[in-house]
Amino acid sequence: MKPLAIDESTHVLVLTGAGVSKESGIPTFRDAGGLWENHRVEEVASPAGFEADPLLVWRFYGQRRRGLRGVLPNAGHRALADLEKRLGDRMLLVTQNVDGLHAAAGSTRVLELHGNLTTSRCSRCDRAPFEDHDTYDGQRVPACGECHARGELALLRPHIVWFGERLDPDHFVRIERFMRNAAGARFLFLAVGTSGLVEPAASFVDAARRLGAETWLVNFERAANTDAFHHFVEGPSGVVLPELLGSSA
């Protein structure tokens, strides 16, 4: 496969989804058919779900934290980290994934659109989100120590953007600024390993095209929004990305 034409004037915006972590052994959302232990993910990963049954939600995230142990980035993550080394601030990596594997591969210019699995925050006070690898052994719901010290009961929650929750407005500001800046140069938009089902990420390709980007989708199969892309490369990201980005990841 001929590598993408990327030179010192090219700006690349990358959007990744669960497919880029599949070859690291992390199941995608589609693998489970949108289900987890016969619960719809949209129900478990939602404010209403947490309100209704916080223990069920902590079992879901505790199991996924356990699933991260020993998991390593794959060649697709490394190829994207190599690209950042070449492009610097002319690349921005926006991920829907919460597994932290892009950072583990060495990417530093990463926006975790949907949060981070090994980070928790208080569901009530405004203490800063903090690193938390505890699985709470699927048996208990953690409470906020700072609220407790004030004699209040507040539950900790995963620092994840649930369905029906707003994304961090600062992320949109950074993405829009990057796109506007790229619009005056050679602008590539590359989506990888995403089914194109979840908004607002699924519509980033439309905004990029309007700003003149050449748009590429790398995915194991056609996605819901494949037709929005100029180019579609079918295949596993761990094989395609090193070739497409011309890196020896």
Ligand code: BV8
């Ligand atoms: C928002 C954190 C606005 C959770 C995630 C009705 C009611 C309520 C909301 C909505 C609604 N209709 C639409 C919405 C909006 C909703 C949405 O889009 N829902 C969908 C389901 C229809 N979006 C939201 O709610 C967002 N917020 O809109 O706020 C708002 C405005 C005002 C007031 C309040 C709110 C928030 C969305 C964020 C949800 N959180 N993650 C967690 O992870 O626990 S999304 C979650 O699912 C993942 O993060 C991921 O993004 C998504 C799954 O998508 P993918 O990453 O694409 O993964 P998927 O498995 O689907 O696909 C993988 C692909 O890879 C496949 O195509 C496969 O073929 C391919 N693949 C597999 N292996 C490989 C591969 N490709 C390459 N190589 C391989 N080896």
